[in-house]
Amino acid sequence: xxxxxxxxxxxxxxxxxxxxxxxxxxxxxxxxxxxxxxxxxxxxxxxxxxxxxxxxxxxxxxxxxxxxxxxxxxxxxxxxxxxxxxxxxxxxxxxxxxxxxxxxxxxxxxxxxxxxxxxxxxxxxxxxxxxxxxxxxxxxxxxxxxxxxxxxxxxxxxxxxxxxxxxxxxxxxxxxxxxxxxxxxxxxxxxxxxxxxxxxxxxxxxxxxxxxxxxxxxxxxxxxxxxxxxxxxxxxxxxxxxxxxxxxxxxxxxxxxxxxxxxxxxxxxxxxxxxxxxxxxxxxxxxxxxxxxxxxxxxxxxxxxxxxxxxxxxxxxxxxxxx
Numbered sequence: 611x612x613x614x615x616x617x618x619x620x621x622x623x624x625x626x627x628x629x630x631x632x633x634x635x636x637x638x639x640x641x642x643x644x645x646x647x648x649x650x651x652x653x654x655x656x657x658x659x660x661x662x663x664x665x666x667x668x669x670x671x672x673x674x675x676x677x678x679x680x681x682x683x684x685x686x687x688x689x690x691x692x693x694x695x696x697x698x699x700x701x702x703x704x705x706x707x708x709x710x711x712x713x714x715x716x717x718x719x720x721x722x723x724x725x726x727x728x729x730x731x732x733x734x735x736x737x738x739x740x741x742x743x744x745x746x747x748x749x750x751x752x753x754x755x756x757x758x759x760x761x762x763x764x765x766x767x768x769x770x771x772x773x774x775x776x777x778x779x780x781x782x783x784x785x786x787x788x789x790x791x792x793x794x795x796x797x798x799x800x801x802x803x804x805x806x807x808x809x810x811x812x813x814x815x816x817x818x819x820x821x822x823x824x825x826x827x828x829x830x831x832x833x834x835x836x837x838x839x840x841x842x843x844x845x846x847x848x849x850x851x852x853x854x855x856x857x858x859x860x861x862x863x864x865x866x867x868x869x870x871x872x873x874x875x876x877x878x879x880x881x882x883x884x885x886x887x888x889x890x891x892x893x894x895x896x897x898x899x900x901x902x903x904x905x906x907x908x909x910x911x912x913x914x915x916x917x918x919x920x921x922x923x924x925x926x927x928x929x930x931x932x933x
Contacts, residue, residue, distance in 0.1 A: 643704030643708075644704035645676055646707075647703045647704060647706050647707060647918070648677050648703060649676075651691055651922070652678045652691060660680075660682035660684065660685060661689055661693045662689070662694075663682060663684050663685040663687075665683070665685065667684055668681065669681050671688050674690075675703075677690040677691070678690060678691070691922070692922075695743075696739040696740070696743060696921055696922075697739055697918075697921055700735075700736065700739060702728065702732075705727065706736075707915065707918060708726045708914075709728075709736050710740065710914035710917040710918045711914045713741075713914075713917055714905070714910075716883060716905070718886060718887060719733045719734050719737060722736075722737070737897075738897055741897040741900060741901050742897070742921070744901060744904050745897060747900070747920065748903075749806075749807055749826075751827075752799055752800075752805055752807060752826055752827055752831065753828065753831060754802055754803065754831065755834060755853075755867065756800070756801045756827055757799070757802075757834045757835070757873040757874075758797065758798070758833060758835045758841065758870070758873065759797075759798055759836070759873045759874055759877060760795060760796065760797050760798070761877050762794065762795055762796075763892070764788045764794070765892050766892045766895075767892070768889050768890065769891050770891070794810065794892055795810070795813065796808060796810050796895075797809045797811055797819070797822070797823070798873050798876060798877055799823065799827070799873070800872050800876055802872070804906075806906060808899045809822050810895060815840060816840055816843035819840065819841075820848065827850060829848075829850060830851075831851070832867075833845050833850045833852050834855070834869065835852070835853075835855070835870060836854075836855050836857045837855060837856050837858075853868030876906065879906070880899075880902050883902055884902075904920070
C-alpha cells in the first residue's frame, strides 16, 4: 500500500464514531482469528500425504481461505490439510479455538453456541466433529495393576423424533430397574499410571470381554475386579492373575494392593460430569466417554489448540507442544 493511501486509511479510521469503530475492530479480530487458526493447522502437521491416493509426491497449489492447498502429482487432485478430516468443510474457522475452549470447560450445546455466537445446531455439529477422532485415541496396552469395573446406562433415543418403545416418564432409580433389552454395558479399565480405557460392550459376558479387550491386558498384569462370574471366567480363560474383591462382604482393599478405588472414582467423576447434559443419546455415548477420557488424561488442563489438533488426524499432527 502506498504511503498516501495508508495515511488516508488512518484518517478514515480516526474519523469513525464509537459504534463503527467497534464494528471494524470486531471484524479485524475475527480476521486475525481465522489467520491464526489457519496458520496453526498449516504449520503443525508432521507430514502431508494425498488423502485420495496416499501419495507423498505433492506440489503447493496456492492458498485459498488462508489454507495452503496442494496438488498430488499422482492422481492430480487438489486438497488442503483439512481434506478427509472431521473438520473438513466446516465454516467459521476463527471460532474453532473458542469452541475448543467450550469443550475444555464441558459446556452444554446451548452454552457453547451462545459463547461462540453460532446456532445451536452448528454447536451440536461442531461438538461431534471435534470428538470424532478422540474415540480412537486410547492406550493399546495397560500394564502393572489394572482395575476394572462396569457401568450400565439405559438405552437412550434422545433427539429422535420416533421411539420404538413407550416413553419413560420418570427414569430409573437403579440399574436393576432398567429392562434387560434396554441396557447398555460400558467397561472401564484403569492402571495405576492413570491410563484409562473405556469400551461400549455388545453384552456383558466373558466371551464379549475376550473379544473386546483382547491384547489390552497382558499375562503379567494383575487384574483387579469384583467377584462377578463374568470377570472370574474371563481371567480363567485368559490365564491372567486375578485380584478378587468380595462385594458381598463389602471388601474394599485386600493385601493393601488389590482394590478398584481408582476406577470407581473415575466412573463417579464421569457420572457427575455427565449430569449437566441431562441424558446422552446412546448413538453418541462413545463420543462423550472419549471426551471425558481426554479431559482426565490432561487433568482438565488441556489447551484449546490441542483439542482442535486432536480433532484432525492424530497421526498427522503434533500436539505435544500444546499439552
